[in-house]
Each structure stands twice: as C-alpha cells, then as structure tokens.
Amino acid sequence: MEQQESLGTVLVAGAANLTIALAKLVAGLISGSAAMLSEAAHSTADTVTELLLLVSVRRGSRPADRRHPFGHGKAGFVWAMMAAVATLVGGAGFSITHGVHEISHGEELSNLTPSYIVLAVAFAIESVSLAKALSQLRSQAARYQIHPVRLVRTTSDTALKAVVFEDTAALVGLVVAAAGLLGSQLSGSALWDGAASVAIGLLLLVVAITLIQSNLSLLIGQAAPQRIQTGIRAVLLASPEVEDVVELLTMMIGPGSVLVAAKIDFRDEASAAGLEIACDEVDRRLRERFPGIRQVFLDPTPTLRR
Incomplete structure (x- = not known):
C-alpha cells in the first residue's frame, strides 16, 4: 500500500x-x-x-x-x-x-x-x-x-x-x-x-x-529504526516460549521491508518438536505486529550464564 x-x-x-x-x-x-x-x-x-x-x-x-x-x-x-x-x-x-x-x-x-x-x-x-x-x-x-x-x-x-x-x-x-x-x-x-x-x-x-x-x-545494510527493534524485542520477550533474546539483528531490505535475525534462548522444557512450533508461532506474531517484516530467522541459542 x-x-x-x-x-x-x-x-x-x-x-x-x-x-x-x-x-x-x-x-x-x-x-x-x-x-x-x-x-x-x-x-x-x-x-x-x-x-x-x-x-x-x-x-x-x-x-x-x-x-x-x-x-x-x-x-x-x-x-x-x-x-x-x-x-x-x-x-x-x-x-x-x-x-x-x-x-x-x-x-x-x-x-x-x-x-x-x-x-x-x-x-x-x-x-x-x-x-x-x-x-x-x-x-x-x-x-x-x-x-x-x-x-x-x-x-x-x-x-x-x-x-x-x-x-x-x-x-x-x-x-x-x-x-x-x-x-x-x-x-x-x-x-x-x-x-x-x-x-x-x-x-x-x-x-x-x-x-x-x-x-x-x-x-x-542499515538496521530497522530503533522503535521497530524495540517492538520486535518486546514481542519476542512476551512470547511464553521465549526465555531471553540473546542477540537481535535487523536490516532494511527494501522500502518498509525488514529482515529479522535473532538468537533466542527458548525455555529449557521445550522439546525439538516444541521448538519448531514455538519458532513458527513467534514468526507469526512478529509479522502480525509488524507487517513490514519479510524474513524471520530464529536461532535457538542458550544464554551464557556466569
């Protein structure tokens, strides 16, 4: 539009x-x-x-x-x-x-x-x-x-x-x-x-x-505006399957079009099948919240705890 x-x-x-x-x-x-x-x-x-x-x-x-x-x-x-x-x-x-x-x-x-x-x-x-x-x-x-x-x-x-x-x-x-x-x-x-x-x-x-x-x-390869990055992080953290956002990267791949790549620490109790469902659900929520998102790549990554 x-x-x-x-x-x-x-x-x-x-x-x-x-x-x-x-x-x-x-x-x-x-x-x-x-x-x-x-x-x-x-x-x-x-x-x-x-x-x-x-x-x-x-x-x-x-x-x-x-x-x-x-x-x-x-x-x-x-x-x-x-x-x-x-x-x-x-x-x-x-x-x-x-x-x-x-x-x-x-x-x-x-x-x-x-x-x-x-x-x-x-x-x-x-x-x-x-x-x-x-x-x-x-x-x-x-x-x-x-x-x-x-x-x-x-x-x-x-x-x-x-x-x-x-x-x-x-x-x-x-x-x-x-x-x-x-x-x-x-x-x-x-x-x-x-x-x-x-x-x-x-x-x-x-x-x-x-x-x-x-x-x-x-x-x-400019990142998405900060307000969008903040919103994406908020959507990720609000998802019940997500424990933490380890790293979030974004890039504008066209006018109004955003690519999202994130390392996500999912909850430990999630199975392999559960992770697939969780990734698909997070992808859907992100696209609903930000229609400009064209690509979403999620990498299950545990948070390094000292």
Missing part, C-alpha cells in the same frame, strides 16, 4: 516539475536572470529525479525470485541514489556555476514580469505537490504512531523522502529566486540575482548530500 502511495506522490511531483521547468526556462531566457535559469535547472533536475524515483518504486516492488531470494527492494535504494546524484550534478552544479558567472560578469536583466508570474504559479503548483507528499507522510506517521518529522528522518521509503525534501527545497528556492530578482530590480545590480542562483545551488547541494547519505546507509 505504501508503494502505491509513493508511486502516486512521485507521479504528481514529476508532472508538476516538468511543467514548471519549461515555464522557468522561457521566463529565464526572456529576462536573462541567472536565478530563473537556475530554477529551470532545479526543476529539470527534479523532473529527472522523479523519473528515476518512478523506476525506483517499480524496480523495488518486484517479487523475490530464485536469483534474488530476498526480493528486489534494495534496487529502490540504488535508483534513489542515482536520483540524488542527478540533483547534485544537474541542479546544484549548474546553479552555483551560473550564479558565479553572473556575479563576475554582471549581465543586465530585462523584462522581469514573466519571471514573477512564473514564480508565483510555480509556487502554487509546488505547494500542491508538497501537500500530496505531506498527506502521505502524515498517513504513514499515524500508522506507525510517530511524529511526521521523525518519520521523514528515519523512513526507508526513499521515494517519499526525496519528494518531501525536494519539494520543500523547491518552495524555498522560489522565494530565494524572487528575492534575488527583486533585489537586482531595485538596486540595478545583477549581484543579487547571481547570489540567489548560488544560494539555490547550495540549497540543492545540501538536499542532494542528505539523500545520498541516507540511501548509502540503506545500501550498506
């Missing part, structure tokens, strides 16, 4: 960014504004990002097969990483270099009215896209009973995280671009417009690096 929601969120964001990118490009060419051209590059990079995130959602949702017994969930992290790199290179790189060029050469701006109109319309469209992403974020936060801000920091749903970060950055970038245009118009100096372009690039740089670090951690 979360993957279906993420797919809808990505499609809305992609359509919005493509429309906005074309409008910003036209306005930037008319005005000669570096900030507007940077915003066009920003929206173009976001459009490429949404396409890569779309691939991420589709590839990551493929079922497990013989060659990939744990599923294709981590493919979603790979494509989300590529999307973050696209933002870094296409958006941040162009914005910073073009802004520095304008500051150095002081290009004269012309008719800025189309730019202001495009920025206002873009702000409205980006707001709709962000509202869609925030709606999904609040829905998931309510499902997991945590604050939305905490969820967006820890979620393995890389598509949702990318859209929230990039749409937020887009709205901030639009305000910065408008401030740069207004500053240049009032002062007659292109310095403000160039500085706005650099600021937009730095904003995208921060977003891209944050998303790259997040996806890199998931690709390496």
Whole structure:
C-alpha cells in the first residue's frame, strides 16, 4: 500500500516539475536572470529525479525470485541514489556555476514580469505537490504512531523522502529566486540575482548530500529504526516460549521491508518438536505486529550464564 502511495506522490511531483521547468526556462531566457535559469535547472533536475524515483518504486516492488531470494527492494535504494546524484550534478552544479558567472560578469536583466508570474504559479503548483507528499507522510506517521518529522528522518521509503525534501527545497528556492530578482530590480545590480542562483545551488547541494547519505546507509545494510527493534524485542520477550533474546539483528531490505535475525534462548522444557512450533508461532506474531517484516530467522541459542 505504501508503494502505491509513493508511486502516486512521485507521479504528481514529476508532472508538476516538468511543467514548471519549461515555464522557468522561457521566463529565464526572456529576462536573462541567472536565478530563473537556475530554477529551470532545479526543476529539470527534479523532473529527472522523479523519473528515476518512478523506476525506483517499480524496480523495488518486484517479487523475490530464485536469483534474488530476498526480493528486489534494495534496487529502490540504488535508483534513489542515482536520483540524488542527478540533483547534485544537474541542479546544484549548474546553479552555483551560473550564479558565479553572473556575479563576475554582471549581465543586465530585462523584462522581469514573466519571471514573477512564473514564480508565483510555480509556487502554487509546488505547494500542491508538497501537500500530496505531506498527506502521505502524515498517513504513514499515524500508522506507525510517530511524529511526521521523525518519520521523514528515519523512513526507508526513499521515494517519499526525496519528494518531501525536494519539494520543500523547491518552495524555498522560489522565494530565494524572487528575492534575488527583486533585489537586482531595485538596486540595478545583477549581484543579487547571481547570489540567489548560488544560494539555490547550495540549497540543492545540501538536499542532494542528505539523500545520498541516507540511501548509502540503506545500501550498506542499515538496521530497522530503533522503535521497530524495540517492538520486535518486546514481542519476542512476551512470547511464553521465549526465555531471553540473546542477540537481535535487523536490516532494511527494501522500502518498509525488514529482515529479522535473532538468537533466542527458548525455555529449557521445550522439546525439538516444541521448538519448531514455538519458532513458527513467534514468526507469526512478529509479522502480525509488524507487517513490514519479510524474513524471520530464529536461532535457538542458550544464554551464557556466569
């Protein structure tokens, strides 16, 4: 269900960014504004990002097969990483270099009215896209009973995280671009417009690096969030067959998908047949409590007592 929601969120964001990118490009060419051209590059990079995130959602949702017994969930992290790199290179790189060029050469701006109109319309469209992403974020936060801000920091749903970060950055970038245009118009100096372009690039740089670090951690083998680990341990200890949890290991194997491996000290009176039944029962309880759990491996291990 979360993957279906993420797919809808990505499609809305992609359509919005493509429309906005074309409008910003036209306005930037008319005005000669570096900030507007940077915003066009920003929206173009976001459009490429949404396409890569779309691939991420589709590839990551493929079922497990013989060659990939744990599923294709981590493919979603790979494509989300590529999307973050696209933002870094296409958006941040162009914005910073073009802004520095304008500051150095002081290009004269012309008719800025189309730019202001495009920025206002873009702000409205980006707001709709962000509202869609925030709606999904609040829905998931309510499902997991945590604050939305905490969820967006820890979620393995890389598509949702990318859209929230990039749409937020887009709205901030639009305000910065408008401030740069207004500053240049009032002062007659292109310095403000160039500085706005650099600021937009730095904003995208921060977003891209944050998303790259997040996806890199998931690709390496990030553990499930602490609240889930705590919940898993509580379910295990609450099981009447379990004496103690010797060791608990978890790993995110896809957006919202968790692998659990635990060394369990079962009660001594359990027979071999009883252990099989107990493991099956514990597995069932874990999956009922946490639907995101895809694989459970339990190793009967006695607690070392000194």
